[in-house]
Amino acid sequence: MQLTRRDFIRTGSVTSAGLILSPVLIQQCTTPDELDQLLADLYQGFQNPPASAKPFVRWWWNGDRLTAKEILRELDVMNEAGIGGVEINPIKFPFGSEPVGYEALQWLEDEWIEMLKVALQGARDRGMVCDMIVGSGWPFGGEFLEKEEQTQMVTIETIDLDGGQSYSFQHDDLLDKVDPEIHSKNEKVYKELVMLRLMPAASDDFTEGQSLDEQLNEETISVNVPGGEHILYYVVKLTGYMAVINGAPGAAGPVLNHYNKPAVERYLNRLSTVLTEKVGAMGDHLRAMFCDSMELEGANWNNDLPAEFEIRRGYSLLPYLPFVLKKVGHMGNPLEEEYGTKFPPEVMDMLNRVRLDFYKTRLELFKERFIDTFNQWCHDNGVLSRVQAYGRGMHPLDTSLEIDIPECETWLRPQIGGELPDRGSRGRAYWMVNKFVSSGARLSGKRLVSCEEITNTQMVFMATLERIKITGDQSNLSGVTHSILHGFNYSPPEAPFPGWVQYGTWYNERNPWWPYFKLWAVYKTRLSWLFQQTDMQSNVAILQPLTDLWLKHGPQRDPFPAHDYPDYQHNLWEAVHKNGDGCDYVSEKILHEATYSRERLVYHERSYQVLLIPETETLDLLSIQAMDALATAGGKVVFIGKKPYKSASYQDPEENDRKIADAIKKLFDNHKKNVVLYPSPGDDILQWYASLQKEIGHTPMVIINKPDRYLCQVSYKAGAAEIFFFSNSSLTEQISVTAKFQIEKGRHPWFWDPESGEKYRYPTTESNNEINIELAPAASLLIVFEKSEKGTIYDLAWPQGSGQELSGPWRLRLSHVNGENKEFTLYKLVDFLEDKRLKTFAGEAVYEKEIKVDDPDDHRHISLGNVQGVSELWINGKKIGMRWYGNHIYDVTGYLTQGDNKLSIKVTTIAGNYLKSLEDNPTAQRWTQRQPYYSVGMMGPVQMY
Numbered sequence: 001m002q003l004t005r006r007d008f009i010r011t012g013s014v015t016s017a018g019l020i021l022s023p024v025l026i027q028q029c030t031t032p033d034e035l036d037q038l039l040a041d042l043y044q045g046f047q048n049p050p051a052s053a054k055p056f057v058r059w060w061w062n063g064d065r066l067t068a069k070e071i072l073r074e075l076d077v078m079n080e081a082g083i084g085g086v087e088i089n090p091i092k093f094p095f096g097s098e099p100v101g102y103e104a105l106q107w108l109e110d111e112w113i114e115m116l117k118v119a120l121q122g123a124r125d126r127g128m129v130c131d132m133i134v135g136s137g138w139p140f141g142g143e144f145l146e147k148e149e150q151t152q153m154v155t156i157e158t159i160d161l162d163g164g165q166s167y168s169f170q171h172d173d174l175l176d177k178v179d180p181e182i183h184s185k186n187e188k189v190y191k192e193l194v195m196l197r198l199m200p201a202a203s204d205d206f207t208e209g210q211s212l213d214e215q216l217n218e219e220t221i222s223v224n225v226p227g228g229e230h231i232l233y234y235v236v237k238l239t240g241y242m243a244v245i246n247g248a249p250g251a252a253g254p255v256l257n258h259y260n261k262p263a264v265e266r267y268l269n270r271l272s273t274v275l276t277e278k279v280g281a282m283g284d285h286l287r288a289m290f291c292d293s294m295e296l297e298g299a300n301w302n303n304d305l306p307a308e309f310e311i312r313r314g315y316s317l318l319p320y321l322p323f324v325l326k327k328v329g330h331m332g333n334p335l336e337e338e339y340g341t342k343f344p345p346e347v348m349d350m351l352n353r354v355r356l357d358f359y360k361t362r363l364e365l366f367k368e369r370f371i372d373t374f375n376q377w378c379h380d381n382g383v384l385s386r387v388q389a390y391g392r393g394m395h396p397l398d399t400s401l402e403i404d405i406p407e408c409e410t411w412l413r414p415q416i417g418g419e420l421p422d423r424g425s426r427g428r429a430y431w432m433v434n435k436f437v438s439s440g441a442r443l444s445g446k447r448l449v450s451c452e453e454i455t456n457t458q459m460v461f462m463a464t465l466e467r468i469k470i471t472g473d474q475s476n477l478s479g480v481t482h483s484i485l486h487g488f489n490y491s492p493p494e495a496p497f498p499g500w501v502q503y504g505t506w507y508n509e510r511n512p513w514w515p516y517f518k519l520w521a522v523y524k525t526r527l528s529w530l531f532q533q534t535d536m537q538s539n540v541a542i543l544q545p546l547t548d549l550w551l552k553h554g555p556q557r558d559p560f561p562a563h564d565y566p567d568y569q570h571n572l573w574e575a576v577h578k579n580g581d582g583c584d585y586v587s588e589k590i591l592h593e594a595t596y597s598r599e600r601l602v603y604h605e606r607s608y609q610v611l612l613i614p615e616t617e618t619l620d621l622l623s624i625q626a627m628d629a630l631a632t633a634g635g636k637v638v639f640i641g642k643k644p645y646k647s648a649s650y651q652d653p654e655e656n657d658r659k660i661a662d663a664i665k666k667l668f669d670n671h672k673k674n675v676v677l678y679p680s681p682g683d684d685i686l687q688w689y690a691s692l693q694k695e696i697g698h699t700p701m702v703i704i705n706k707p708d709r710y711l712c713q714v715s716y717k718a719g720a721a722e723i724f725f726f727s728n729s730s731l732t733e734q735i736s737v738t739a740k741f742q743i744e745k746g747r748h749p750w751f752w753d754p755e756s757g758e759k760y761r762y763p764t765t766e767s768n769n770e771i772n773i774e775l776a777p778a779a780s781l782l783i784v785f786e787k788s789e790k791g792t793i794y795d796l797a798w799p800q801g802s803g804q805e806l807s808g809p810w811r812l813r814l815s816h817v818n819g820e821n822k823e824f825t826l827y828k829l830v831d832f833l834e835d836k837r838l839k840t841f842a843g844e845a846v847y848e849k850e851i852k853v854d855d856p857d858d859h860r861h862i863s864l865g866n867v868q869g870v871s872e873l874w875i876n877g878k879k880i881g882m883r884w885y886g887n888h889i890y891d892v893t894g895y896l897t898q899g900d901n902k903l904s905i906k907v908t909t910i911a912g913n914y915l916k917s918l919e920d921n922p923t924a925q926r927w928t929q930r931q932p933y934y935s936v937g938m939m940g941p942v943q944m945y
Contacts, residue, residue: 032787035720039786042533042718046526047757051127053529054084055521057507058452058487062500063093064248065102066115070492075122077509078488082521085129087290087484088119090136090248096922097500100492107136107250108271113278120285131288131386131484134271134374136251137244138292142267143253147190149263150240150254152301154194155180156233156325158339160201163228169221178236180328182297186243186254195235197322198223202342206350208319209233209341231341233322242297246502258294258393259302259362261369268377276381283382288405291374294391295557298332300362308365313357314651324355326554332392333562334554352551353650359550366393371402378404386450389440390433390558396546397587400440407450407484408437409559410475412505413458417470417731417778420709422685425570427729429471430478431559432570436544438479438536439584443606447532451480456505460927461498461912462934463505465513465520465870466731466778466885472524473727473780477577477712481531483524497817498915501923512817512843512908516870519755519884526754527725527782534716534723537701540576540583541601541608543591543623544569545616547648566615566641568681575681575689576612578707580700580739582715584608588619591626599634601626610698614640615680618648624663631671636696641680643668703740711735711775722747722785728775734887740770747785751794754782760794774798776886799861799889803943806903811848814841817911829940831868832913833933842914845869847905847938856896864888865940867907874904892944909936 057078078086090107093099105112123130134140141150157178161167175191196212215221223232240254247253257263275282282289309317317324323341326334343351371389378385384404390396400406410429420427434451441449454471456463472483488507491499498510508514545565549556553563564570576583586594590603600607611630616639624644627637643664647656668675676696681688686707693700701715702724710730716723722743728735741749749762749771762783764771773781774796810829814822824837826847832838853859864871867888873880875895883890913936915921916928 036787038719039721039784042530042721043752043759045533046530046752049525049529051084052129053482053532054082054525055453055483055485055528056085056087056129056131057083057485058089058504059086059490060487060502060504061088061090061248061490062097062502063099064090064105064107064112064250065093065099066105066112066490067102067492068115068118070490071115071119072122074488074490075119075126075128079126079128081507081514082518082525083128083485083488084525085131085287086119086123086488087131087133088116089133089487090251091502092137092246092248092252094489094500094502094923096926098496100494100496102492104249107248108274109250110278112250113274117279120279124285129287130285131290132286133290133292134268135244135247137247139244139255139258139294139296140251140267140291141244141247141253141255142251145240145254145256145263145267147239149257149260149266151242151257151296151299152259153180153238153241153298153328154235154301154321154325155238155298155328156235156322157327159232161198161223161225161230161232163225163230165225167223167225169223171219171221174221174234175236178238180238180241180298180332181330182242183295183331184243184245184297186240188254189241190239192237192239193234194237195233195322196221197233198225199231199233199341201229201231203347204344206343206347233340235322235325237301242299245295255296255299257302258296258299258370259305259365261373264370264373265377268374272377272381281382286383288384288386289378289381290407291385291387293388293409294393296332296391296393298328299393302365305361305365309358309361312361312364317354317358320351320354323351324358331557333557350650350653353648353653355554356547356550356648357650359555362393363395367395367399367402371399375402375404388452390437392555392557395587396433396436396558397440397585398589400437401444404446405448405450406437406441406446407452408434408478408480409452409455410434410471410478410480412454412456412463412467412471416467416474417729420729422571422681422683423567424564428570429474432561433558434475434478434480435573436585439586442479442536442538442584443586443590443603445604447481447535449479449481450484451475451482452486453480453483454505455486455503457503459912459931460501460504461506461915461924462910462928462931464868464910465516468505469520469523469885470729470731470778472520474729476527476531476725477714477727479536479714482528497921498911498923501927506911510817510911512911513870516882516884516908519882523754526757530723530752530782531716534718534721535605536582537715537717538582538584538606539608539701540581540610540612541586542572542576542583542612542614543588543616544585545614545618546587547618548616551618551648566680568685569614571685572612572614572681574712575685577714578686578704578709578712579689579693580702580704580707580713581693582701583612586611588623592622594626596626596629596633596635601630601635608635610636610638610696612638612640613644615642616644617642618646619644619660619664620647621659621663624660624667627675628667628670631667631674635674636698637667637671637675638692638696639675639677643677699742701742705738705740708735708737711737720744724783725780726773726775726783727780728777730777732777734777735773735775737773738765738770739773740767741785743769743785747787748789749783750786750791752782752784759784759791761789761791762794763796772796778885799863799945801945803861803863803945804859805940806849806851806942806944808849813846813848815844815846816841817843817914829938829942831939832909832936838937839933840914840917841936842909842911845907845909845937847903847907849903851901851903853896853898853901856898859896859944860891860893861945862890862892862903863943863945864890864905864938865942867938868935869907869909869937871938872906876902905938907938910934
């Protein structure tokens with residue numbers, strides 16, 4: 001039996017009942033009979049996944065203007081749409097919104113706690129899962145914090161002085177000059193002058209300069225400058241300088257000092273005490289406590305940091321402090337400007353090594369005092385920790401090793417679905433940190449990788465389900481296995497259109513395409529469940545040159561780094577996957593702790609045949625010894641572009657640099673076959689990596705005959721069961737390739753359809769382990785290898801040749817979201833933007849036309865051409881189907897009759913163009929004022945094949 005496209009595209013349903021397989025059980029299933037049973041169990045769960053696999057939402061409790069009735073109503077809306085859980089997230093009331101009589105409740109006060117109880121019980125009654133953010137907004141803090149508990153930063157300012165002159169400065173004027181461009185400034189900032197140094201404008205050697213610290217507490221500071229140009233350095237400590245971003249009442253105010261462990265403990269215990277006493281044991285009601293983005297905007301200090309530095313690094317930070325600090329700009333980024341004493345390169349190298357030790361000390365303190373403390377608090381209270389564990393204060397990979405549910409972030413932007421250049425992040429929904437987070441999760445044995453998904457600040461009201469699908473698929477390609485959508489706005493029906501909108505993709509029943517949202521939710525749920533039950537396959541490890549990045553540019557504000565090193569840092573892992581391999585990032589810590597045997601680097605359950613080391617200049621000896629062990633075991637060590645030649649050591653730098661250079665030479669001399677230096681990628685990184693595979697004799701997991709920049713894949717495994725997910729990230733390009741898999745004999749490819757839950761035998765070429773892949777724009781393909789070869793065959797046939805265009809007039813009926821209904825004739829199909837009657841339309845547009853058919857057997861398909869929106873097709877009153885992404889092609893076999901036939905095509909649009917036109921609506925203008933109008937409607941050509 002052969003299946004047509006019309007047969008297998010149908011809406012599936014997701015129930016709250018489902019089978020969750022033990023990871024241990026899956027790993028133990030290795031015999032053929034056990035494997036078949038495993039696949040049967042996996043497929044049963046794939047058909048009926050549990051609520052925990054459904055997309056969750058960040059549920060913004062806007063301004064905490066809450067009622068029990070509205071909480072329960074919104075839970076019903078989400079539950080019916082296929083949402084399986086909520087992250088309760090109190091947040092500031094949206095700018096420009098009308099409160100319509102609702103009063104703001106105070107976080108953790110009794111009335112707020114009663115609303116929390118309603119939400120927790122309401123979710124439980126509906127089979128939904130609840131997480132909860134710590135505090136409100138990000139990073140968390142509160143009006144109640146004492147001064148010593150508030151975030152701290154030390155930074156510098158400099159003043160150029162002429163030689164032979166005397167100057168006087170007012171203490172307060174110096175402090176006033178230090179005013180970093182913080183995105184979220186706190187009203188009350190404590191400033192303290194902590195260091196004064198007079199330095200020559202240029203120096204051939206390092207000098208601490210002349211200390212003027214005896215004047216730190218004087219109202220007037222006097223400086224007598226010797227001959228020659230000099231510079232006054234002064235160091236200022238700012239306390240409480242940053243306010244919680246979008247904090248709700250009761251949890252706004254200054255940000256917490258995450259380097260202060262007692263302060264962290266007091267904050268967390270205050271929260272857990274209230275919840276435990278007034279709601280009950282946290283673990284009885286909540287799955288996880290969540291910590292949002294660590295956008296700490298320059299936080300780098302605690303009062304004991306100098307002492308901790310000396311204990312950990314073996315020397316004092318204070319002589320170097322003014323010269324390792326940077327002036328601070330927007331979002332905590334260092335100012336890129338020339339200032340301060342000019343030192344020769346050897347002194348700057350020394351200072352960079354001190355600065356690196358400063359960073360390392362902060363990373364250690366942040367982990368010990370915040371991450372470890374937060375984890376322990378969560379576990380003591382019976383909940384999991386869920387954290388976006390990256391940013392300047394954290395190692396982007398190693399920190400995720402510690403978190404129960406590590407989380408990353410994927411963004412919906414106008415470039416999604418468009419060009420994917422070889423360098424940079426343009427066109428990508430994910431950021432490089434996604435791969436760090438998912439790698440850390442895998443290396444620590446975790447399958448649940450969470451993602452703040454479809455984060456949207458640039459296309460609010462303009463997002464389509466098709467763009468959402470591409471964005472969500474890219475999440476999965478980066479290693480994500482669960483979606484926390486950004487986000488669902490708490491908004492009562494009486495709030496003026498479009499409601500209370502804090503951020504996001506406007507997941508809301510007022511959105512015209514909301515009735516179709518469940519189609520994507522069901523699709524995403526099945527993928528998430530399958531990936532959560534299996535292990536992502538990686539045969540390549542990448543050691544990102546983080547030490548060199550930090551030495552050159554300092555830690556970056558992930559996920560938005562100001563500097564890339566190397567310039568292809570975002571793109572190397574993509575090239576690996578697009579050429580049929582899989583990869584994880586590793587750190588030097590991982591290399592030190594790994595074992596090496598049978599041609600592989602082995603870390604717990606993860607193993608890799610190839611280690612890629614891009615553009616690395618700085619290594620430690622233990623890492624080089626690990627590379628020697630991998631090469632000795634028969635694995636491949638590939639240095640890209642450069643050979644390392646130095647250490648990061650401040651102490652005895654020349655001797656330690658020599659040891660690194662000698663060790664690298666010895667590594668290459670001893671392993672001429674397994675250790676290679678390969679040129680940096682040029683303009684075509686996909687072809688470059690394909691050539692590298694051949695150069696080192698490496699066979700990928702799946703051989704793709706024509707790697708395509710828009711086609712990416714990720715592989716999973718359960719026991720011996722092989723699973724491959726392919727996705728086309730283009731909105732316009734169709735992809736046609738062959739894929740040859742390294743699969744044991746006797747296994748056959750099956751297409752598991754995440755939309756319907758059905759599965760079909762996928763046709764092969766002459767070789768049973770090779771298939772043809774045809775992917776429409778935004779389409780994806782899930783292939784699972786099974787023992788059985790009997791079943792309904794998936795039909796790959798697309799319409800061929802030129803079709804018969806259905807030109808001429810169309811009747812157009814419009815049902816606008818504002819309640820207006822119109823009807824008129826379109827003499828040709830147009831983008832709504834090209835017709836002033838249609839430019840600002842939002843809602844449902846129904847195109848109708850009568851056609852005459854001589855022989856129905858001559859026409860098997862109807863293509864609607866270019867459609868921007870969700871389409872549905874009826875012929876003679878019978879519904880044929882629906883398309884919400886990709887080619888809007890319908891199989892019409894058996895529906896056309898000889899003679900006259902009536903076509904009806906409904907296109908459901910975005911609301912954004914209409915909202916952009918509402919010039920007096922502050923919510924609409926807040927988000928659409930800087931956005932363009934987007935194409936809407938059916939542009940055709942409509943053709944019969």
